[in-house]
Amino acid sequence: MRAITFYEYGPPSILKLEERSEPTPGPGQVRINVRACAMNAADWHLLRADPFLVRLVLGLSRPKYNVLGCDLSGVVDAVGAGVTRLKVGDEVMGELGSSGWGAFAERVCAPENVLALKPSNITFEEAAAAPLAGVTALQALRRDGRLKPGEHVLVNGASGGVGTFAVQLARALGARVTAVCSTRNVELAHSLGAEHVIDYTKTNFTEGAERYDLILAANGYHPIRHYKRALAPGGRYVMTGGAGKQMAGAIFLGPFASLGNDKRFGYVTMKSNLEDLEFLRDRLADGSVRSVIDRSYPLEKVPEALAYLEDGHAHGKVAIQVS
The missing domain is CATH 3.40.50.720 (NAD(P)-binding Rossmann-like Domain)
Structure with missing residues (x-):
């Protein structure tokens, strides 16, 4: 599978498109065939280790996570032991900030309790932009x-x-x-x-x-x-x-x-909470809330997209088309 990787801290230009082995879901996890993901300021803060305190969490000299990306939407294509709420074929949306990041990739594994079912009446990009x-x-x-x-x-x-x-x-x-x-x-x-x-x-x-x-x-x-x-x-x-x-x-x-x-x-420090995510999902479904997407890029253009977001001129979210 393809993924956008980094092995040192620095500017968006150090990000690379790389072939990696597909992950296998562990207990309580599902694997997601990622259709879309979205960028957040947290991505470039982690990439640059700015502020410096980021290094106390992610690693002093090198990052312990090699694939950025928090927000995603996609389709469940494998489930691990003990998964009870989701099944293969479910369309889902969620955020991976508490579970290792990794959304800038074609497939990623995540705990089922950070994922909500995606509304059928919004696009994958709109779903990925929200969590x-x-x-x-x-x-x-x-x-x-x-x-x-x-x-x-x-x-x-x-x-x-x-x-x-x-x-x-x-x-x-x-x-x-x-x-x-x-x-x-x-x-x-x-x-x-x-x-x-x-x-x-x-x-x-x-x-x-x-x-x-x-x-x-x-x-x-x-x-x-x-x-x-x-x-x-x-x-x-x-x-x-x-x-x-x-x-x-x-x-x-x-x-x-x-x-x-x-x-x-x-x-405010955001804490992963399925009840809050599902409340947001329901507002997206009923149309009282919508995702505002400034621009959309293909996966291989993540470095360009992140540089655009870091410039501070985006209104709404920057989305990434994955598959």
Whole structure:
């Protein structure tokens, strides 16, 4: 089978298309004939070992995983011992962040409990684009953000992978949504269900009079003190992505900013959860949520696709056609 491999940390240009042996599913695993996969910022962070702390998880000098790729969709073509929920021929979608990565390949094995059945009315690319970004957005809103129906949510970075799902899921959960994005993405944000859209090239929302019950920073380029003044009493700030300085601020300064007042600040770490994945799957099936795909590339163009994603200009997700 073909796979995109890497054996050292570095830029996308070090990725290579390589022939590898097909994997065999172990106990509790299924093998997936991958039809499509999708890219996330996590892929280039792992590839470059940026931030350096990545090396403490993946290996100090060399990566212990040699095939990147978290999100995928495809067809089950083999099952291991003890598999009870899935069978050969099932169309599935899921994310492999907790099970060794490896989606940038024609076949991969994964635990059945990280996979959901794919809706029949969406494409494999649309299914592959959803798991990591969609579940991250869902957990940021429900678990960390404790979102209630009728509350006012601001999504900063509304045109990116997590942001496009956050706008739609917040609406599906009964919230009022304000989206923040660039001029070229204003129409997209409106089409996803945002009640108000702020063009950050013209307006700094942290300096406005509006106050928000929940701010989800899918691109957290403001310091915490600016977000704090934009929160309503009892408001919550959750960060899912952004530059290293802002990430460090959310992780290390967030707990201190939460002291002595009723506002809460934190960083979201997505945890694989089948119930959340199936909730997202059902929203994709009923049409209340859709995957926004910026571009699609064939498997052999993964280095080019990852370089495009790393440039930071993609709106929605970048998908990969595998077979």
